[in-house]
Amino acid sequence: MKSNLQIAREALEKLNQKLAIAKNGKIIYMSTESGVKGLLKAIEEIQEELRGASMADKIVGKAAALLAIHAGINEVYAETISLNGLKTLEKWKVKVEYETLTPTIMDKSGLKPCPMEEATMNIENPKEAYEKLKSMISGR
Numbered sequence: 001m002k003s004n005l006q007i008a009r010e011a012l013e014k015l016n017q018k019l020a021i022a023k024n025g026k027i028i029y030m031s032t033e034s035g036v037k038g039l040l041k042a043i044e045e046i047q048e049e050l051r052g053a054s055m056a057d058k059i060v061g062k063a064a065a066l067l068a069i070h071a072g073i074n075e076v077y078a079e080t081i082s083l084n085g086l087k088t089l090e091k092w093k094v095k096v097e098y099e100t101l102t103p104t105i106m107d108k109s110g111l112k113p114c115p116m117e118e119a120t121m122n123i124e125n126p127k128e129a130y131e132k133l134k135s136m137i138s139g140r
Helices: 004-014 037-050 062-071 083-091 116-118 126-138
Strands: 020-025 026-031 054-060 077-083 095-102
Touching: 004 020, 004 026, 004 077, 004 116, 020 037, 026 054, 037 054, 037 062, 037 126, 054 083, 062 077, 062 083, 062 116, 077 083, 077 126, 116 126
Parallel strands: 054 077, 077 095
Antiparallel strands: 020 026, 020 054
16 A cells, blocks of 8 residues: 555656645645645645645745644655755654755746745744745735
8 A cells, every 4th residue: 555655756746746745545635836835725725634644745945844844744755855944844753755955945047045945044933934935925
């Protein structure tokens, strides 16, 4: 039998998703949105279901790590993870698997750090990160 993490990872790879979340042997959420938008939507739409789920994401930085922790996700697979993302997940005892470890998640230009990474650089509280990222994305 496949683990929830394997199920999420397969959805990420085979269904061309940017985010896939699995629980109880099935996919409970998928998104093709880039950045943390998909994860923020998942938290808004199915927050209670996320507790104990497994998440596969293309890119996990500290921002996504803090959101996963806030949501109660207990396993994360990332194609690419930042050092701060990895340290944050390990600190909160979240199981992590990844392909590529990078010093920092960069923005689309590749010239400067991702704005979500910068926004959470000095935040350690998952709820505080959620509130800040939610207001940044919604433009409030």
